[in-house]
Amino acid sequence: MAGGLRGGIDLGGTKIQAVVVDAGNRVLGEARHPTPTAGGPRDVAGELVRAMEEAASAAGVPTAELEAVGVGAPGATDARAGTVTSAGNLPGWSGTFPLAQALAEPLGTRIVLGNDVQVATDAEAELGAAREFSSLLGVFWGTGVGGGVVLDGRPWVGRGAAGEIGHVVVKVGGARCPCGRRGCMEAYAGRRAMEDRARRRVEKGERTVLFDLMEHKGRTRLTSGIWARALERDDKLATELIDEALAALGAGVASACNVLDVECVVIGGGLGVRLGEPYAQRIAEAMRPHLFFEEMPVVRTAQLGDLGGAVGAALLARDARELAPA
């Protein structure tokens, strides 16, 4: 053991972020690798190992001396079994894969799994934007719209998958969501859905700088940075689609708040972090007409930014000892 150092890995659809933190949760080393786009779970696991080794090396510690490594993963995570199921954004990962086992041997330490969005919410609750509150809703506005819930200072995971804020219905019979359902908040506010809407409108003859910026940056997708630049240039189509997203976020987040009555809403995710506090406040404004209570919850941008998921995973490594496979 190297004085209570722990590892944390955020396994996302586009990037793998690894950190090593000390007992006070300060980041001592970090590494970011692209998520493999081909192959299968074993290839992804191999990349997680390399990212963690690089972060540990930056912190000057072998991975085997880390107390534990937490992993925040998409899909359905089973902490006790150490498995991840149906991680749809990851290559060849429609089934169940024993991720904890696949990482434990090469890294030489205990592996603890959790849900990516929930651990990012936990990190904001303990170390980030919601430190002074005991109840919060984390809203991660990116490719999709994920959510995490902390109540009475503890994660609320329900039967295992609470916090699916992206699939709160904002319009019965409305737009088709990437999940296949209709009228979900994510159908209007998820970056993937917004890109689909932008493409359809361009095919109908509308003009926008969005795809020019994309090509200029050598990308194949509209990243959060591209949306931000198009907004800075007052691009009409981008502005309209973001306005629709904000309206959907306002209704969906207010709906969740009407049920949960939390003290704080933290807006994170690629778009949430890139667009920052002015857009968090626009979401708050869009919530107000739908909120049943006079007193608004505090609405803030995530403070841990891109590192939140990995730092949250490292918190998981501290808290969930009893759940770790031997």
Added chain:
Amino acid sequence: MAGGLRGGIDLGGTKIQAVVVDAGNRVLGEARHPTPTAGGPRDVAGELVRAMEEAASAAGVPTAELEAVGVGAPGATDARAGTVTSAGNLPGWSGTFPLAQALAEPLGTRIVLGNDVQVATDAEAELGAAREFSSLLGVFWGTGVGGGVVLDGRPWVGRGAAGEIGHVVVKVGGARCPCGRRGCMEAYAGRRAMEDRARRRVEKGERTVLFDLMEHKGRTRLTSGIWARALERDDKLATELIDEALAALGAGVASACNVLDVECVVIGGGLGVRLGEPYAQRIAEAMRPHLFFEEMPVVRTAQLGDLGGAVGAALLARDARELAPA
């Protein structure tokens, strides 16, 4: 003290239900009085006293020998202060009234206040339809649509008013809700909103038995029984409005479940209890297309029926001793 007997009062917009229960929560006596429609909080408090005295008399015990009396009230209840604020459905009750104090002297025992819908949810959790579950959402489908939340076996009240399921948005920019907002679930599913919709459609020339049944019963409002009878007669307008209500309930309750991921949904309230299990199952069917999870929560009708609120208030009298005014 008469062997751990407690009182419970459900203060509703149309009726006051009082019960006396023993230590095992069996109902030993009950009384139901109409809620005063004129006057103010003092008149309502007087009627609560008379209903409680009648229930106690039926149980063969003076009210002063009750361990405590719980009251489930609408509006904003402050258990520590013993006050009820903005109980909009009650006459002259827009301000704050010290209800606990007003009842304590005439009844000669401790008074404990709680939210009407939350105590009814607690009763279903401990004694009713959700006994085997530790997390549930109570949906009270009546004049409005109220909700209560139990997580990890304990009421979740948030900043004080969690569970406002009726004001989950199901259609951005949709129908005007009695609360003044747009697109709330209650705008389609609340009995008051449904009656308004029925009246507007009749004014436009549509036919229905709803108002004939109302006049025949000597009522001035479409009660749950009238809706049930119109459905039994296959009344076209009633069927269409109930179908709209079910669609809204399906979307709104599924949205709440996507965030909370509770094990069980209990459908209570005037319409919920009157229409019963077949309609609870129709709500479950309407939820399915919007639920993000493969496994549905269990959806059931409230088992304690009309007595749930009063029995829940009596549970409050047991649990909340530290909150009671001296």
